[in-house]
Each structure stands twice: as C-alpha cells, then as structure tokens.
Amino acid sequence: MTTTESVHLLDALKQRGDGEVSASWLAKNLENVELIDVREPHELTGPLGSIPEAKNVPLLQLVGNPRSVESGAAVALICRSGRRSSMAAEALRQAGHEAVASVEGGMLAWNLDVLGKEGVHEDEKIANTHNLSEAVFRTNGLPEVSAGWVQKNLGRFRLIDVRGAGELQEFGRVAQAEHIEMQSFVNGAMDLDLGAPLVVMCASGGRSGRVVSALETMGFTAVASLEGGLFGWRSEGLPTV
Secondary structure: OOHHHHHHHHHHHHHHOOOEEOHHHHHHOHHHOEEEEOOOHHHHHOOOOOOOOOEEOOHHHHHHOHHHOOOOOOEEEEOOOOHHHHHHHHHHHHOOOOOEEEEOOHHHHHHHHHOOOOOHHHHHHHHHHHHHHHHOEEEOOEEEEOHHHHHHOOOOOEEEEOOOHHHHHHHOOOOOOEEOOHHHHHHHHHHOOOOOOEEEEOOOOHHHHHHHHHHHHHOOOOEEEEOOHHHHHHHOOOOOO
16 A cells, blocks of 8 residues: 555544544545455355455454554454454554554445445344354253354354453453443343344353343343353463453
8 A cells, every 4th residue: 555545544534533434435445445354254254245355354363463464554444333343443553553444334334335235234133143042052041152152153243241340451351342341231231132142251151141131031032141251261262362
C-alpha cells in the first residue's frame, strides 16, 4: 500500500472520528486498503460468507503478532459484527500502525448494506442455533458444552465471560469472549434475543451454570455453560491472553 492510500484511509477515519469505516465505504475502496478478516477460518464458509479480497488472520494470531502486518499499510479489519475487528485495530495501533480501521457492523453490515441480503441475520441464527443444540450435553439438567467444541466453533455463538475484572487480569481470558460481570449480565439479559445462541463461562463453571439456569427460566432456548470454565479451557491447552 502507498502513502497516498494510507492518507485516504486516515482522511476517512478523521471524518468519522471513531476508528471505523462503513461497509459501504469499504466496498468503494477495496483497492485502497489491505483487508484482513479476523474471524476463525470455519466462519468464512458460514451464512455470512467472506469477501474474496480479504486475507484471513484470526484475531488471536493477529493480536499475538501485530507487527506481521506491513508497517505503513492502509489496513481495514472486519469480523462478524465489529467487536473483534475493533480489538484487532487497537492492537495494531498500539504496535505503531496509524492507518487502521475497523469495519462498522462487520460482515453483518456487508451482507445487508452492500449485498442487500436482508434475511442473512436470521439465516445465521438458525444455522448456529442448530449447531449449538447438537453439541449440548446435560449434566444434572444443566446444558453444557466442552472447551474443545467452543474453541472449534468460536464466532458461531456469543461467548460471555461473567467473571470479575480482577480475575481476567490475574488468570487471563479467552480473546474472543465478551466480558460482562455476572450481575450486570443477568440484570440486562431480558434485552437480548431469547433465541440467539449463547455460551456463558466463568472460572470453573459454577457461576456460569447459575447464569444459564436463570436464563432458561427467563425463556432463553439456546444457551449453555462452558464445562469447567477457564480452568477447563486451560486444561485443554487452549490459548488465553
């Protein structure tokens, strides 16, 4: 990428002021950026598809080695909805990259605003809900999924870590997980889609189990607890940050 292309992206970011560009902007400027898709490889063949021009570098790989991205390049990052790409963009900025943007709304926005696929969100939910239901096993009535399954299916469900902030700093976290402390998450749960696939994790499975039980009582139909929590995750040798 040339200096001119970097300046072009920086101008777009300056106009927005939030470190993001729209999917529509990306569609008009694909030739002016290096596009990196930070989703997991299995997501690229899912209902949301992928952009042919994008290079796939999963979030954990990019965060672990941000300097692998060409210095001075104009880089746009995309994921499913924009959360993971925002994390990746921040990692690149901290490594010294300036012309870096996250695509607002990610592949959901690309499918809707660029490709005109209005039903893709529902198609994705149906496919991912079925995928989760096939993996769930019940221990004393509690729906659980294994750490290995979660790792292989990241991106196909919302993963929520309900531990306290201090625990994340002391013991690490799963890079792709959203952190919402237990009580805050339960208090706001009724604002969520009751049918969307959701996995909850904590340190060992106790708190996440209580949260999942409460969610099922509220009417959630596609929820599970991560068996063994972060301890189970780490016992499988799976990565944390």
